[in-house]
């Protein structure tokens with residue numbers, strides 16, 4: 233028998249920059265195969281816009297006239313899977329080698345299966361592509377996705393129904409967010425009650441994709457389920473109060489959530505007959521794209537927006553950021569914080585005062601001292617998520633507002649400020665920096681050593697980098713392997729030992745911890761001031 237391999241699917245975003253409001257659209261469906269030594273042996277993708285022009289999407293999505301409603305055609309995802317499997321087949325990929333598969337979906341997006349769809353899934357004809365068999369299986373053809381922000385009214389009524397924003401965060405890990413699935417379902421129920429009542433099952437993009445491989449409705453996993461404003465993150469069960477506030481009979485339509493490493497079953501006979509998959513190939517629960525890449529202790533994506541992922545044992549849900557159940561360890565949690573003024577802000581300052589050159593920018597940064605001699609800055613070109621403030625605010629060492637800083641001071645204030653903000657808000661969500669903490673930096677700025685040094689100093693932890701162009705796919709392939717052995721208490725950390733390791737790029741400078749201890753406290757107080765002024 234040919235050597236086994238594992239597939240990781242990515243039904244999410246092209247670049248792992250996790251940009252909530254700008255750029256980075258879900259352009260492609262991707263797959264990676266790794267062998268037992270975790271070497272990548274095959275990669276493929278389908279570009280939604282170019283390969284499936286009949287759906288008329290831009291970046292795989294359709295932005296509606298109100299600019300707030302954003303959807304993707306559900307059949308586009310199905311057809312993309314048909315295409316990619318055919319591509320793999322024609323390239324000679326040996327499907328019989330696949331021992332297990334798993335995958336990632338963009339978080340929060342939802343799929344509405346019509347009455348009877350499960351039986352269609354269970355009886356797929358191997359002579360037809362999936363999209364032909366499934367074309368009448370959806371009660372809502374355009375799936376709301378994570379970029380949608382049209383449900384402000386539903387968010388308010390959900391928070392009200394459960395006793396306020398903090399109460400909702402305490403139950404589900406997040407206050408109400410427009411893109412979170414419960415609010416999207418509530419909108420569908422109120423605008424189109426008929427479609428809602430015809431719906432037999434509601435999947436997330438991740439569990440929908442798993443259903444396609446399983447040939448039956450796949451359950452939602454705890455981790456992706458935490459992005460719905462519906463799951464009690466400690467009990468790991470749907471919250472009756474949240475379900476009732478969103479739509480009637482919702483619990484039944486969602487099915488029971490499962491641990492993220494659960495083996496859901498063997499692959500559907502359809503894939504065995506049509507592509508030559510091994511009948512023993514296992515489908516491991518799919519999860520969200522962000523959870524799929526959480527394989528390290530702390531993770532900072534320095535993309536267009538900056539995103540911080542944290543591994544947390546005792547979370548403190550707050551009005552900002554999100555707590556999700558960990559996809560790796562059922563006892564742990566992950567926190568996610570997203571900042572809009574990330575790399576775009578750094579680039580803006582670089583262009584304005586460092587002649588557009590990263591070299592000049594870095595030179596200025598290293599020419600200044602840790603702590604910036606007490607000068608602190610807040611740089612929010614667009615309205616920031618955390619804190620909800622806007623504008624540029626500079627303070628000297630006496631906490632007095634100043635209108636300008638010299639070039640070098642400005643650059644250090646920007647970088648130190650961005651990382652101090654992350655540290656402070658991570659701490660608010662319950663994150664503790666331990667001697668074992670490692671920070672994994674990815675995205676554009678992860679190539680800039682001077683910036684990473686500041687990150688390491690502020691967090692007092694070593695910083696590593698990895699190439700993450702395919703991180704959600706790779707994370708999914710590793711999770712497929714982990715799913716097979718999780719029952720024997722092998723941890724994901726053991727599984728990924730063979731993976732190409734992250735590269736150490738910065739360690740904390742001796743003696744700087746004290747400098748930041750007092751500066752972080754000041755930064756927190758000044759942030760309060762900035763927030764008050766922005767209101």
Ligand code: 5FX
Nearest residue numbers: 244245250338339378521
């Ligand atoms: C996370 O909360 C998000 O909304 C995004 O990062 C999506 O998961 C992107 F797919």
